[in-house]
Every structure is written in C-alpha cells, then in structure tokens.
Amino acid sequence: MSENPYGNTPQPEQNSHNGYNNQAPQGGYQMPQPNAYAPMPGQKVPGEGMSLAALILGILGFLSGWLVIGGLLGLIALILGIMALRKLKPYPMAGRGKAIAGIILGVLSILAAIVMAFFWSVAINIGFEAAEHCKEYQDNPTQLEQCITDYTDSKSKGVDVEISNS
Numbered sequence: 001m002s003e004n005p006y007g008n009t010p011q012p013e014q015n016s017h018n019g020y021n022n023q024a025p026q027g028g029y030q031m032p033q034p035n036a037y038a039p040m041p042g043q044k045v046p047g048e049g050m051s052l053a054a055l056i057l058g059i060l061g062f063l064s065g066w067l068v069i070g071g072l073l074g075l076i077a078l079i080l081g082i083m084a085l086r087k088l089k090p091y092p093m094a095g096r097g098k099a100i101a102g103i104i105l106g107v108l109s110i111l112a113a114i115v116m117a118f119f120w121s122v123a124i125n126i127g128f129e130a131a132e133h134c135k136e137y138q139d140n141p142t143q144l145e146q147c148i149t150d151y152t153d154s155k156s157k158g159v160d161v162e163i164s165n166s
Helices: 048-063 068-087 096-133 141-157
Strands: none
Touching (some): 048 068
C-alpha cells in the first residue's frame, strides 16, 4: 500500500447512494432564495398596466394643467394610481413607483387646474365688467380701447375710475 504524500486527508462521509454529503454547508455560499413578493420574470402582475396609465395621464395632466382638461386627466390619474396601488399590494417590487408618481402628478394637475380656473374666472369677470363699463364708447374704437385699458389698470391697482365724456 502506498502512503499518501499529503498526509491523512479526511474522506467525505458516504450518507447517500451517490457519494455526496447531503448536509447543508456550514457558513459557505448560500444560494439566494427567490423573493415571494417579487414577480418572476415574464409574470404578468395585476395592476402594472394601471400604474403605467396613471403615470402617463399624470404627466399629460401636469403639462396641460392650465386647462380644465388637465384637472380631468389628473383626476383620472389619481384614481388609476390608487387602484393600481391596491392591486400591487402583494407585489411591492412591481410598478409601485409608477403608481405613486401618477398619484403625485395627478394631485398637482388637479391643483394647477383649480388655480388656473380661479385666475381665468377673475380675468373673464374683469373683461365683462370692462365691457359693461365702457359700452358707451362702442362706436369709437380708440376711446373704447383707452377706456378698457384704464378700467383694467384701475382694477389691478384696486382704484375705481370714472370716465368723463370729453
């Protein structure tokens, strides 16, 4: 019998029929376990499409927030974003960021539309008041324009103006 040049090396235990040790490794590399909350690649997650739609409508609503349609798009984005978050609750790694961004942009769109509706209503109201105040100058475009300019300037400064017929 020949002697082992490396000394006595321990032989692995033969616990199974194939010759491998069936015990778990002690402190070695462990294979990562799949996350139960993350969708598998290619798996269709309910609510992902809704979150994308919320994001797109939120962006469109934010860009058109100075119109009433921007507020409407923002409202739809807000509703879709909330519905998407509810459907994505079991899958926190899939599409939540898009849904949250859609909600935020939707709220900003609604607020922008409300502010702009206020400004538009004030501007239209001043225009109607100026037209009513200056209707006596309808036949003279130069005096009408001057009257409207004086009236709107006085409204912006908070001063009442009386126009004399001279």
